[in-house]
Each structure stands twice: as C-alpha cells, then as structure tokens.
Amino acid sequence: GQQVMQIPQxxxxxxxxxxxxxxxxxxTLSNIQWYKQxxxxxxxxxxxxxxxxxxxxxxxxxxxxxxAKKNSSLHITATQTTDVGxxxxxxxxxxxxxxxxxxxxxxxxxx
Amino acid sequence: xxxxxQSPRHKVTETGTPVTLRCHQTENHRYMYxxxxxxxxxxxxxxYSYGVKDTxxxxxxxxYSVSRSKTEDFLLTLESATSSQTSVYFCAITxxxxxxxxxxxxxxxx
Numbered sequence: 001g002q003q004v005m006q007i008p009q010x011x012x013x014x015x016x017x018x019x020x021x022x023x024x025x026x027x028t029l030s031n032i033q034w035y036k037q038x039x040x041x042x043x044x045x046x047x048x049x050x051x052x053x054x055x056x057x058x059x060x061x062x063x064x065x066x067x068a069k070k071n072s073s074l075h076i077t078a079t080q081t082t083d084v085g086x087x088x089x090x091x092x093x094x095x096x097x098x099x100x101x102x103x104x105x106x107x108x109x110x111x
Numbered sequence: 112x113x114x115x116x117q118s119p120r121h122k123v124t125e126t127g128t129p130v131t132l133r134c135h136q137t138e139n140h141r142y143m144y145x146x147x148x149x150x151x152x153x154x155x156x157x158x159y160s161y162g163v164k165d166t167x168x169x170x171x172x173x174x175y176s177v178s179r180s181k182t183e184d185f186l187l188t189l190e191s192a193t194s195s196q197t198s199v200y201f202c203a204i205t206x207x208x209x210x211x212x213x214x215x216x217x218x219x220x221x
Contacts, residue, residue: 009151033209042201043154045209088153090210097142097161098169099210101154 004091006102013079014110021105023072023089032065032072033099035088043088081109114138117202117213124220130189132216134202136182142205143185145169145177147198148215154201160185192220 003026013019023032031050035043047056049065049072056063060083062075072089086106090099114137124130134143142161146154146169156169158177166177174196176188189196197220202213 006153035209042212042215043210045211048209090154097205098144098156098159100156100170101146103151103153 004089004100004102006089006105008105009103011105011107012110013083013107015079015081017079018075018077019079019107020073020075021087021107023074023091023102025070025091025100027091027093028069029091029093030069031092032069033090033092034063034072034074035090035101036085037088037104038085041085076107079107079109081111083107084109115202115204115211115213117200117216119216120214121217122219124192124218126193126220127191130192130218132187132200132202132218134185134187134213136185136204138204138206139182140204140206141182143179144203144205144210145175145185145187146201146203146212147171147196148201149198157187157200189218192218194220196220 005024007022033048034046037043047063052069053067054065060077064073086104088101088104090101116135118133144159145157148154155171157175160166160179178186200216203210
C-alpha cells in the first residue's frame with residue numbers, strides 16, 4: 001500500500017533559526033497537504049499543493065511539491081516559539097479520497 | 112471548526128467491553144473519516160464513509176466497525192475493546208480545502 005515517510009521525526013531548533021522537514025511518498029500523488037498539530041490539540045490544515053514543482057508561501061513557511069509529485073518539503077525561517085508542534089504531510093492518490101499521513105515531525109523550539 | 116464535534120472527549124473502558132464513539136457534523140459533508148493517532152505512527156485511517164450507509168475500510172480496520180445512518184453522524188464501534196485500541200481517535204470531514212478534524216476522543220482500555 002501507499003506509504004508516506006517524513007524526516008526527521010524530531011527537530012530541535014534554536015529560536016530564530018531555520019529548518020526543513022521532508023516528506024516522501026512511495027507512489028505518485030494527486031496532491032499533498034500539510035497539517036500542524038499543537039500539543040494536546042487536533043491537526044489543523046495548513047496548505048495543499050497540487051502541481052508538479054509548486055511552491056507556496058505562508059509568511060515564514062515555504063512549501064514545495066517535487067517535480068515527480070512524490071516528495072514535498074516544509075521550510076520554516078526564523079523559527080518562533082509559536083511554531084512548536086507536530087507537522088504532518090499527507091498524500092492523496094489520484095484514484096482515491098483517502099489521505100495517507102506521514103509520521104510527522106515534532107518541532108521543539110529552544111528560546 | 113466547520114461544525115464537527117466528537118463525543119465523548121475522554122473514555123476509560125475495560126477490555127472486552129463494547130465502545131461507540133460519535134462524530135457529528137452540521138454542514139452536510141458527504142465524506143467522513145475516522146483516524147487513530149499513536150506515537151510514532153502519525154494518523155492512520157480506520158474507516159471512512161462517502162454517504163449514508165456507504166462505508167469502506169482503511170488501513171487499520173480490524174476490530175472496528177462503523178455506521179452512518181444519517182449524513183450528520185458517523186459512529187465508530189469497538190465491538191470488544193482491547194488494550195491495543197488505546198489511542199486518540201479523530202474524526203474528520205473534507206471541506207474542499209483539506210480535512211477538518213474534530214477535537215478527538217482519548218480512549219483508554221484497561
């Protein structure tokens with residue numbers, strides 16, 4: 001079955017620094033979505049990427065979808081304490097309506 | 112968020128007992144999903160529904176059943192709870208702009 005892998009599993013970041021989390025799928029995706037889950041909360045939708053090579057920005061967050069539509073990345077610049085949480089990517093196959101989630105990257109920020 | 116609520120929020124139950132979790136939505140969305148979340152596994156799909164009485168299995172459906180007799184309600188039942196089903200359960204709907212999740216049900220099977 002489809003697998004979505006995320007690395008790293010944990011990311012310790014000094015406040016003000018940048019970091020990137022990566023997402024890889026075993027199969028070509030129709031689209032990829034990113035979610036953020038704060039500690040004790042539920043996943044919240046951030047963004048969806050559909051096109052090959054697409055890049056989208058949300059303030060300090062930059063999302064990319066790979067040319068082959070099998071990988072994606074999330075880059076956060078100038079990390080703040082409000083960025084703490086777990087970031088999940090989730091892939092949607094062309095023929096389905098079911099999202100497959102990666103294991104998530106848990107981000108911890110050191111002030 | 113998008114009128115989706117889960118109940119109960121927390122439950123402790125004994126091994127072997129039946130448990131039903133409820134997901135309720137108020138905006139007539141066609142698709143509804145049940146996921147479980149466990150450390151190191153992210154979110155895994157249990158079952159989903161694409162309409163009243165139309166359901167299908169996800170990747171971890173063993174030990175679970177679902178029912179959707181009305182558009183607004185999607186029920187998840189553990190027929191005989193086991194300790195391996197201790198988890199946080201999330202219901203979700205699709206809104207055209209990603210998934211919207213409920214607040215979750217923390218289930219502990221002792």
